[in-house]
Amino acid sequence: xxxxxxxxxxxxxxxxxxxxxxxxxxxxxxxxxxxxxxxxxxxxxxxxxxxxxxxxxxxxxxxxxxxxxxxxxxxxxxxxxxxxxxxxxxxxxxxxxxxxxxxxxxxxxxxxxxxxxxxxxxxxxxxxxxxxxxxxxxxxxxxxxxxxxxxxxxxxxxxxxxxxxxxxxxxxxxxxxxxx
Ligand code: CTP
Ligand code: MG
Numbered sequence: 721x722x723x724x725x726x727x728x729x730x731x732x733x734x735x736x737x738x739x740x741x742x743x744x745x746x747x748x749x750x751x752x753x754x755x756x757x758x759x760x761x762x763x764x765x766x767x768x769x770x771x772x773x774x775x776x777x778x779x780x781x782x783x784x785x786x787x788x789x790x791x792x793x794x795x796x797x798x799x800x801x802x803x804x805x806x807x808x809x810x811x812x813x814x815x816x817x818x819x820x821x822x823x824x825x826x827x828x829x830x831x832x833x834x835x836x837x838x839x840x841x842x843x844x845x846x847x848x849x850x851x852x853x854x855x856x857x858x859x860x861x862x863x864x865x866x867x868x869x870x871x872x873x874x875x876x877x878x879x880x881x882x883x884x885x886x887x888x889x890x891x892x893x894x895x896x897x898x899x900x
Pocket of ligand 1: 726743744745747748765766769770772773821822825828836837896
């Protein structure tokens with residue numbers, strides 16, 4: 721069932737969706753690259769901070785713990801079999817999302833894009849791809865049991881939509897410079 725697949729995809733990806741949004745709220749302070757440059761361009765830029773990264777990752781892990789607690793109730797209420805997150809998976813999904821976003825900033829700076837410049841496609845999927853790859857490497861059995869082909873397709877279709885949606889809200893609230 722399509723609805724079921726979508727529910728599983730959103731549930732399984734929530735620990736990876738939350739970190740970037742929390743980082744926007746928690747950002748500020750010392751940038752990870754400490755202001756250093758490479759070839760005259762910032763390594764990562766002021767948009768990647770220790771504070772944002774730490775709180776974003778912690779929030780993603782916390783969401784996984786809350787979902788685990790809610791899982792039995794959710795399953796009996798809806799009949800949809802949603803996954804449980806082993807702690808290691810909570811970490812790979814949350815940290816992988818933050819790390820993917822950091823990698824994207826690294827690439828953006830190398831290609832001369834200033835902080836906040838958009839890179840369509842990469843911006844919407846960087847965090848998902850790295851969160852999934854890291855999880856597949858570290859917890860392959862859990863990964864392949866959860867992320868079946870239909871679930872992965874749902875994730876790849878839904879993520880850009882959800883991402884643009886939340887970014888437009890963040891933009892409207894004055895939290896972000898660009899609405900995507
Ligand atoms: N943020 C942070 N640490 C991170 C990711 C995000 O502090 N690891 C905060 C920053 O305040 C950042 C905001 O969240 O400005 C928005 O995140 P993002 O769009 O990823 O950063 P940009 O400012 O657009 O910078 P970049 O061009 O590097 O993506
Ligand atoms: Mg950005």
